[in-house]
Amino acid sequence: MGRDLDPAAIRAWCALALDALGREREEIDAINVYPVADGDTGTNLYLTVEAAGQAVEAVFTAHAAGGTTPGPADAVRALAHGALIGARGNSGTILAQLLRGMAGVLARGCDGPHLVEALHTASAAARQAVAHPVEGTILSVAAAAARAAGDAGPARAAGEGGPALVVGPSLEAVARAAYEGARAALEETPAQLAVLARAGVVDAGGRGLVTVLGALLEAVSGESPARTRRRRGTDAPRPTTAAPAPAPGGPCAVDGPAYEVIYLLEADDDAVARLRARLDALGDSLVVVGGDGLWNVHVHVDDAGAAVEAGIEAGRPHRIRVTHFAGEAAKAAAGPAEPVQRAVVAVVPGEGLAELCARAGATTVLARPGEAPGSGELVDAIRRAHAREVVLLPNATELRHTAAAAAQQARTEGVRVALIPTRAAVQGIAALAVHEPGRRFDEDVVAMTAAAGATRYGEVALAEHQSFTSAGVCQAGDVLGLIDGDVAVIGQDLARTAQDVLDRMLSGGGELVTLVLAADAPPSLAAGLEAHVRARHLAVDTCVHHGGRLHAPLLIGVE
Known part of the structure; x- marks a missing residue:
C-alpha cells in the first residue's frame, strides 16, 4: 500500500530533486532549443527547486525551534511558495505553477488518490498560466503524467473474513505511473515540435520535469528510478549534448524577441488579468503564475522597459531580471573562453551598489530584503565569473552558510574559492577597494580580509x-x-x-x-x-x- 507523502518525504523529495538536477543540469542546458536556444533550462530548474527546498527547510527549522514538526500542509505550501519566489526562466516558472497546483490538493491529503488529483490540477493550472500553450513541451509531459497517474490500478486490502476491500491506488503506484507516463511522453516530444526534431533532442523542460517526478518516486519508494532514455525510438535522431545550432542570420542571431523579463508582482486578480493582455500584445512566451496577491511574471519582449512599466501599473514588481538573448547567444557562439586568473563575486543589496562593484570588476548578485540568494545562484555567479580563483563576498551575516555551500560546490568544479565572511555591504566595498589581481592569491585574500575586518x-x-x-x-x-x-x-x-x-x-x-x-x-x-x-x-x-x-x-x- 505504501505510505503517505508526509513532511519527511516532501523534504526528501526536494533534496533528491535538487541532487538529480544538479547532476543533469548541464545535460539539460545543452538540449535547450525551445522557446529560445539560450542553454539555461537545467540551471533555471535547479535554482527553482533549490528555492523550494530552502522554503521547506525554513519551515522545519521554525517548527524545531518550538519543539514541533510541520504538518504535510505546512510543508507542501512552503514548497509551492518557495518555488514561486525563486522561479527562473520559462520552464522554472511553469514548474512553480505545477508545484502550486499540486500543493493545493496535497494540503488536503497526501495519499495516492490525492496525488492523482494533484497531478491533474497541476497540469490544468500550468496550461492555463501559459498564454499560448504548445505541445511537445513540459506541458505535454505534465499532462501525460497526470493521465498515467489516473490509470494506476486500485490497491486491494484483505477484509477480515470477507472479500477484499478495494481502495484507492497506493501513493507509490501513482508516483511510479506518473513517472513512467512522463518518460514516455518526453520521448514523443520531437514528434510534436519540429524544432526538437531538427535538433535531435527531447524537450529540455519536459526532461527536467521527468527528473523531478523521478525524485518524487524515489522519495516514496526508496528506490532510484531508471534513468531517462536518450532516444525516443529508431526513427528519431539521437538527442545530443552538443550546443544547439545558431539561429539563421548569423552566429548571434535570435529568432524572436530580444529580451527575457521576469519579476515577482504583488497585485490583485483584476490587475493581473489586464497585465496578461498587455504583455501578450508586447511579446511571447508569456507565463503568469501564482495567486493570492503574489505572482511570478515571465515574458519575452523587444521592449523590456515596457514590460516592467506594465508591471508597475498592475501593482508592485520586484526582483526584476532582464536577460538579453543576443548577448547570451553571442557567448554560446564564441565557445568556451580561456578563464581569467582571478575574480571577485559580491552579493549587494541594491542596483547602485551592483553598478559600483561591477565597475570595480566584480561579478554581482543582487539581494532584496527577505529574498536572499540561494547557494545555486551564488554558484551560478561564480561560474559566470569564469576564473580559476574567486574571492566570494557574501556581505550579510545570514548568508554565511549559503556562501560556504556555494564555495564548496564551486571547489568540486575545480575553482579555487576563498570566502571572506563580510557581514555588510560596506565591508565588501572596503575589501574590493584593496583587491589586486596581480598579487598572489593568498596575499590578496589576506589584504581584502584585513580591510573588511577593519571596517565597522x-x-x-x-x-x-x-x-x-x-x-x-x-x-x-x-x-x-x-x-x-x-x-x-x-x-x-x-x-x-x-x-x-x-x-x-x-x-x-x-x-x-x-x-x-x-x-x-x-x-x-x-x-x-x-x-x-x-x-x-x-x-x-x-x-x-x-x-x-x-x-x-x-x-x-x-x-
Missing part, C-alpha cells in the same frame, strides 16, 4: 513595529541607528540619528567614512552628514555612494 558597519533604519532592542523599547516609525548589527540609538529624526551613529562609530577613531544612500533617502542627507563629519571629526574623509533600493535609508562604514 552601521545603518539607519525605520522600525516597522514595537520591539525590545539593546537600546530600549522602540515604537513603529522610530528611527533606529544600528552599529555592528545591534541597535545603539533610537531617535525620531533621520538626520540627527545618523549623526549620533557616526559620532559613536568615530569615537574610537577612523580615517574614512563611507555613506551609502538609498533611493528614497532625503536628498539633503548626504551633504548634511559630510558637513557634520568635517566639523566634528578632523582628518576624516567621507565617500558617498548611491545604493538604489535598499532595506534601510542609510548604510555606514567606518575604516
Whole structure:
C-alpha cells in the first residue's frame, strides 16, 4: 500500500530533486532549443527547486525551534511558495505553477488518490498560466503524467473474513505511473515540435520535469528510478549534448524577441488579468503564475522597459531580471573562453551598489530584503565569473552558510574559492577597494580580509513595529541607528540619528567614512552628514555612494 507523502518525504523529495538536477543540469542546458536556444533550462530548474527546498527547510527549522514538526500542509505550501519566489526562466516558472497546483490538493491529503488529483490540477493550472500553450513541451509531459497517474490500478486490502476491500491506488503506484507516463511522453516530444526534431533532442523542460517526478518516486519508494532514455525510438535522431545550432542570420542571431523579463508582482486578480493582455500584445512566451496577491511574471519582449512599466501599473514588481538573448547567444557562439586568473563575486543589496562593484570588476548578485540568494545562484555567479580563483563576498551575516555551500560546490568544479565572511555591504566595498589581481592569491585574500575586518558597519533604519532592542523599547516609525548589527540609538529624526551613529562609530577613531544612500533617502542627507563629519571629526574623509533600493535609508562604514 505504501505510505503517505508526509513532511519527511516532501523534504526528501526536494533534496533528491535538487541532487538529480544538479547532476543533469548541464545535460539539460545543452538540449535547450525551445522557446529560445539560450542553454539555461537545467540551471533555471535547479535554482527553482533549490528555492523550494530552502522554503521547506525554513519551515522545519521554525517548527524545531518550538519543539514541533510541520504538518504535510505546512510543508507542501512552503514548497509551492518557495518555488514561486525563486522561479527562473520559462520552464522554472511553469514548474512553480505545477508545484502550486499540486500543493493545493496535497494540503488536503497526501495519499495516492490525492496525488492523482494533484497531478491533474497541476497540469490544468500550468496550461492555463501559459498564454499560448504548445505541445511537445513540459506541458505535454505534465499532462501525460497526470493521465498515467489516473490509470494506476486500485490497491486491494484483505477484509477480515470477507472479500477484499478495494481502495484507492497506493501513493507509490501513482508516483511510479506518473513517472513512467512522463518518460514516455518526453520521448514523443520531437514528434510534436519540429524544432526538437531538427535538433535531435527531447524537450529540455519536459526532461527536467521527468527528473523531478523521478525524485518524487524515489522519495516514496526508496528506490532510484531508471534513468531517462536518450532516444525516443529508431526513427528519431539521437538527442545530443552538443550546443544547439545558431539561429539563421548569423552566429548571434535570435529568432524572436530580444529580451527575457521576469519579476515577482504583488497585485490583485483584476490587475493581473489586464497585465496578461498587455504583455501578450508586447511579446511571447508569456507565463503568469501564482495567486493570492503574489505572482511570478515571465515574458519575452523587444521592449523590456515596457514590460516592467506594465508591471508597475498592475501593482508592485520586484526582483526584476532582464536577460538579453543576443548577448547570451553571442557567448554560446564564441565557445568556451580561456578563464581569467582571478575574480571577485559580491552579493549587494541594491542596483547602485551592483553598478559600483561591477565597475570595480566584480561579478554581482543582487539581494532584496527577505529574498536572499540561494547557494545555486551564488554558484551560478561564480561560474559566470569564469576564473580559476574567486574571492566570494557574501556581505550579510545570514548568508554565511549559503556562501560556504556555494564555495564548496564551486571547489568540486575545480575553482579555487576563498570566502571572506563580510557581514555588510560596506565591508565588501572596503575589501574590493584593496583587491589586486596581480598579487598572489593568498596575499590578496589576506589584504581584502584585513580591510573588511577593519571596517565597522552601521545603518539607519525605520522600525516597522514595537520591539525590545539593546537600546530600549522602540515604537513603529522610530528611527533606529544600528552599529555592528545591534541597535545603539533610537531617535525620531533621520538626520540627527545618523549623526549620533557616526559620532559613536568615530569615537574610537577612523580615517574614512563611507555613506551609502538609498533611493528614497532625503536628498539633503548626504551633504548634511559630510558637513557634520568635517566639523566634528578632523582628518576624516567621507565617500558617498548611491545604493538604489535598499532595506534601510542609510548604510555606514567606518575604516
